[in-house]
Amino acid sequence: MRKLLAVLVLFSLAACGTTAKATPAAPATGVLSFTGTTLDGKQFDAATLAGKPALLWFWAPWCATCAGQASSVQEIQQEYAGKLGVLGVAGLGSNAEMHEFVSDLEIPDVRTLDDQAGAVWRKFGITQQSTYVLVDAAGKVVTSSYLDSVDLPAKVKTLVG
Template sequence: MRRRAVLLSAAGVLLAAGCGGEPSESSAFVEPAGGSSSAGIPSPGSSSSAGSASGGSSTPDKSKISVPAALKFSGKTLDGKAFDATTLAGKPTILWFWAPWCATCASEAQSVRDLHEEYGDRLSFLGIAGMGGNREMHQFVKDLEVGAVTHLDDGAGKIWKKFKITEQSLYVVLDRAGQVRHTGYLDDLQLTRQVKALVA
C-alpha cells in the first residue's frame, strides 16, 4: 500500500504539470506532425529474423540475425553509457517515448514495469526519454520505479526524429523481425494486448 501511495503521489504531482505543452527550449527538435502516425518510420524492408520460432528459446542466435532498419540506431543511457539498439534484434521490442514532466507517461509507468517483469525474457522494452533534462529523467525513473527497463536520454531528439515522434507518450511496437506493428498511444489494456500478441 505504501508503494502504491508513493506512486499515486508522484503521478499526482506530474498531473498538475500536465502533458498538453512542451518546454520551449526542448521543442526545437520536434518536427510537425504529418499524416498517419506510422508515416516515415523506417521500414525494415526485406530484413528477416533467423531467431527460433519453436517455443521457449528466449535467446536467439545473434550471429544469424539480420538487423532491421528500425533498430539501426544508438544512443546513451540516462547514466551516459553507450547503447546500440541492434542488440535488440531477434526479439519483439516496444519503444516507449516519454517525457519526465508528462502525467500520461507517469500513469503508464506501472504497466510498463509490470509487463517488463512478466514478459521481459521474451521481448524488450526500451524507454526513450525526451523533452526534458537528464536530472528530471532520472527522477521520473526513480519515483515511478521503472529502473529495471533500460532508458535512453534523447534530449537532442535524434531517435524521436528517426521515428517521427512529435509528442509524448507514444509507443512503437516492433515484432520479432523488426516490422513496425503499431505507432501511437496505447492505454494499459491495449499495451497488454500488444505484448501478448508479440510473445504468442
C-alpha cells in the same frame, strides 16, 4: 552572385543525366539500427534488441500520462523479460528530470535512453510523448501510437505470442 548561380545550375544539370545506383533494402532489423546513451551515460546499440519483439516507449519526465503508464511498462518488462526487448526513450526534459522520473515512479528495470536531442524520436516520427512503438521479431513496426492500459498489454501479448 552570378558565378555562384552558374555553378549551382551546372551541378544541377550534371546530376540530371545520372542514374542512381540501387541500394539494397535495409535488413529487417533496420528499424532497430540506432544508438543512443542511457540515462547513466552508457552507450546503447538498439541492434541488441533485434531478433525478438520490442517495445519502445517514448516519454517525457513532466508528462502526467507517461507517469501513469510507468508501472504498466515496468510490469511488462518483468513479465516478458527475455522474450521482449523494452526500451524507454526519454525526451523533452533534462537528464536530472529523467532520473527523477525513473526513481520516483520506480521503473529501474526499464532501460531508458536520454534522447534530449530527439534523434530517436525523429527516426520514428514521434511528435508527442506517450507514444509506444511495437516492433515484431522480424524488425517491422506493427504499432506506433498512444495505447491505454488495456490496449498495451493486449498488443504486447499478441506480439510476443
